[in-house]
Amino acid sequence: MTSSDAATATQAGISAEIAAIAHEYDGAGVVETATRLDYPPYRSSILRHPTKAAFQLDPEELELCSPVFGQRDIDPLEADLTIQHRGEPIGERMTVSGRVTDGDGRPVRHQLVEIWQANAGGRYVHQRDQHPAPLDPNFTGMGRCLTDGDGTYRFTTIKPGAYPWRNHHNAWRPAHLHFSLFGTEFTQRLVTQMYFPGDPLFALDPIFQAITDRDARDRLVATYDHDETRPEWSLGYRWDIVLSGSRRTPLEGDVE
Amino acid sequence: MTAPTPGQTVGPFFGFALPYDGDHQLVPPTRPDAIRLHGRVLDGAGDPVPDAILDLWQAAPDGTVPQVEGSLHRDGYTFTGWGRAATDRTGRYQFTTLRPGGAAPYFAIAVFARGLLDRLFTRAYLPGAAPAALRSLEAVADDRGFGFDIRLQGEDETVFLSFARD
Ligand SMILES: [Fe+2]
Numbered sequence: 001m002t003s004s005d006a007a008t009a010t011q012a013g014i015s016a017e018i019a020a021i022a023h024e025y026d027g028a029g030v031v032e033t034a035t036r037l038d039y040p041p042y043r044s045s046i047l048r049h050p051t052k053a054a055f056q057l058d059p060e061e062l063e064l065c066s067p068v069f070g071q072r073d074i075d076p077l078e079a080d081l082t083i084q085h086r087g088e089p090i091g092e093r094m095t096v097s098g099r100v101t102d103g104d105g106r107p108v109r110h111q112l113v114e115i116w117q118a119n120a121g122g123r124y125v126h127q128r129d130q131h132p133a134p135l136d137p138n139f140t141g142m143g144r145c146l147t148d149g150d151g152t153y154r155f156t157t158i159k160p161g162a163y164p165w166r167n168h169h170n171a172w173r174p175a176h177l178h179f180s181l182f183g184t185e186f187t188q189r190l191v192t193q194m195y196f197p198g199d200p201l202f203a204l205d206p207i208f209q210a211i212t213d214r215d216a217r218d219r220l221v222a223t224y225d226h227d228e229t230r231p232e233w234s235l236g237y238r239w240d241i242v243l244s245g246s247r248r249t250p251l252e253g254d255v256e
Numbered sequence: 257m258t259a260p261t262p263g264q265t266v267g268p269f270f271g272f273a274l275p276y277d278g279d280h281q282l283v284p285p286t287r288p289d290a291i292r293l294h295g296r297v298l299d300g301a302g303d304p305v306p307d308a309i310l311d312l313w314q315a316a317p318d319g320t321v322p323q324v325e326g327s328l329h330r331d332g333y334t335f336t337g338w339g340r341a342a343t344d345r346t347g348r349y350q351f352t353t354l355r356p357g358g359a360a361p362y363f364a365i366a367v368f369a370r371g372l373l374d375r376l377f378t379r380a381y382l383p384g385a386a387p388a389a390l391r392s393l394e395a396v397a398d399d400r401g402f403g404f405d406i407r408l409q410g411e412d413e414t415v416f417l418s419f420a421r422d
Pocket residue numbers: 118173176178267269
């Protein structure tokens with residue numbers, strides 16, 4: 001299998017590959033919480049995954065620390081993606097908020113969260129995005145914020161549309177927000193995607209399905225939260241993020 | 257332990273969002289002690305990866321780990337120890353930075369790319385500074401700094417690191 005046959009693969013063919021890997025995973029009976037790097041149904045991964053196991057190493061003090069971001073770095077207005085232009089973007093206004101914690105439940109405080117996304121029509125403000133959906137002059141689709149003292153982040157944006165891509169014939173990505181996160185350690189660095197509940201494209205998407213474990217996949221799906229919905233204004237989604245466990249010795253008063 | 261949130265690829269469309277002015281210049285290139293860390297990101301066929309983006313994290317020359325804000329709006333004087341560089345059309349990246357000192361004589365690097373489903377960690381050691389098992393991770397000195405290529409796959413595949421607790 002090479003990346004050159006990507007254009008000719010059908011959704012049925014990709015779905016069969018996804019099903020075969022899922023069957024093999026279920027049969028093995030070993031829980032995998034991480035995303036697979038070697039996942040051929042996502043054609044671009046074929047030449048871009050390491051074939052050797054990662055070298056196990058104890059982090060040094062450097063990697064047990066994280067870069068520090070603060071008010072010099074970020075304007076609080078950057079958390080609202082709907083006010084970056086003169087007019088209002090088109091689409092379904094929404095908020096997404098949640099807590100960033102480490103594996104031991106400690107909040108990741110005052111740390112950088114970055115998001116980027118397509119507009120309501122599924123189009124990115126990116127030169128390489130050739131999807132013939134309209135650009136929205138009032139929407140860029142990039143936001144940043146710092147978590148608060150409780151590890152909570154919050155963005156206001158519009159719901160992104162699904163979009164086609166060239167992995168195979170008639171391939172469509174489920175709607176998603178891209179997230180970039182930092183923890184209290186460099187070892188916790190995470191880039192991921194948040195999805196919306198009940199998307200019919202989940203089963204068809206080789207990027208989402210590269211997480212072979214159903215419970216692990218579900219951790220990328222936000223929850224609709226009516227308490228976060230604002231009357232006459234926006235729909236509320238909640239999505240909590242757990243970064244990989246810290247080796248750091250807990251400080252007194254750290255554990256909530 | 258709560259199960260961690262899995263990673264996903266950075267995808268092809270991060271270019272308008274993650275890079276920012278001054279991202280790869282931890283110090284101004286005019287600074288007399290500025291060095292350059294540069295190289296290429298290559299795939300399993302040896303072809304350049306033009307849609308990768310790297311995080312750089314390092315100690316200061318005196319060995320301290322910077323814990324100061326200002327990476328996103330650099331003032332030209334504060335060394336924050338963190339930077340970011342996307343690869344260009346030819347798969348090349350570069351950072352302008354300072355030589356890391358002390359107990360961590362290396363640059364910690366996180367790698368993201370379209371086609372790479374989760375981030376990878378590695379280290380670019382100063383020449384002669386790597387432990388025996390990681391000698392392949394030593395950067396190559398040149399006139400202005402160090403070269404360090406990242407090969408995602410293949411015979412000369414870069415050694416990637418896992419810091420997992422168990
Ligand atoms: Fe995307």
